[in-house]
Amino acid sequence: MLTGTELALAGLAAAAAGMANALAGGGTLISFPALVALGVPEVVANITNTVALCPGYVGGALAQRKDLAGQKKRLLMLLPSAIIGGLAGGILLLYVSEQVFHVLVPFLILLAAILLAVQDRIRDWIRRHTGSDGTDGKGCRNAALPVGLAAAYGGYFGPGLSVIYLAVLGLFLDDTLTRLNALKQCLSLATNVAAAVFFLFSGLIIWPLAIVMAAGALLGGAMGGHIAGRIDPARLKWLIVTIGMAMGLYYLVQLLI
Numbered sequence: 001m002l003t004g005t006e007l008a009l010a011g012l013a014a015a016a017a018g019m020a021n022a023l024a025g026g027g028t029l030i031s032f033p034a035l036v037a038l039g040v041p042e043v044v045a046n047i048t049n050t051v052a053l054c055p056g057y058v059g060g061a062l063a064q065r066k067d068l069a070g071q072k073k074r075l076l077m078l079l080p081s082a083i084i085g086g087l088a089g090g091i092l093l094l095y096v097s098e099q100v101f102h103v104l105v106p107f108l109i110l111l112a113a114i115l116l117a118v119q120d121r122i123r124d125w126i127r128r129h130t131g132s133d134g135t136d137g138k139g140c141r142n143a144a145l146p147v148g149l150a151a152a153y154g155g156y157f158g159p160g161l162s163v164i165y166l167a168v169l170g171l172f173l174d175d176t177l178t179r180l181n182a183l184k185q186c187l188s189l190a191t192n193v194a195a196a197v198f199f200l201f202s203g204l205i206i207w208p209l210a211i212v213m214a215a216g217a218l219l220g221g222a223m224g225g226h227i228a229g230r231i232d233p234a235r236l237k238w239l240i241v242t243i244g245m246a247m248g249l250y251y252l253v254q255l256l257i
Contacts, residue, residue: 014216022224089155112159113244
């Protein structure tokens, strides 16, 4: 049974994650380790965190809905891959032993931190190689499998998914970064909602935590949007990368001891 103090700490971590996602991304690198630090088993922490942070993806998608104009065909072609992949990742998480997940956690956290660290380079690469308003259906068909594989990773763990999606979309679709980012937001939303809906029937969600964290994530996201012009997202990103690397190395040392 979690104490009121522990619930409050989880809510604060979720608020920080929601704010981080609104400003720079990588918020799960804050909220997931916080749950593990509170003594929540890693698989349960991952599932509870996925469900709790889902509302934040809705806000992100709605905030960029204007940039989705003319992308209905892309959404129709890629959303099934995002949903199926998210479900597959969720199933994999539940049916692979917790010991396997325990071994993978340090590497998944380090991978997410590295992806966040190189996010700007990925965006620069996309800017150099895109720019035209591509609506080629062939590009979407070619992207369907990579999107599904990225979604499976997202359903299984989650952090770094947005960066992976952005890289995949930039590789297969010719368009502006803003429009690809809006498409990425919708795919991320679909993936996380698909995994979260599956997790609802797992019996592994700690609902008091999920409710408190959902409220915290919504509040943090709103605050992040409000102060976005006054905080340097680059500094926040590197703070999150540092936290992620430290947590990943800590879990790796614990694993090897």
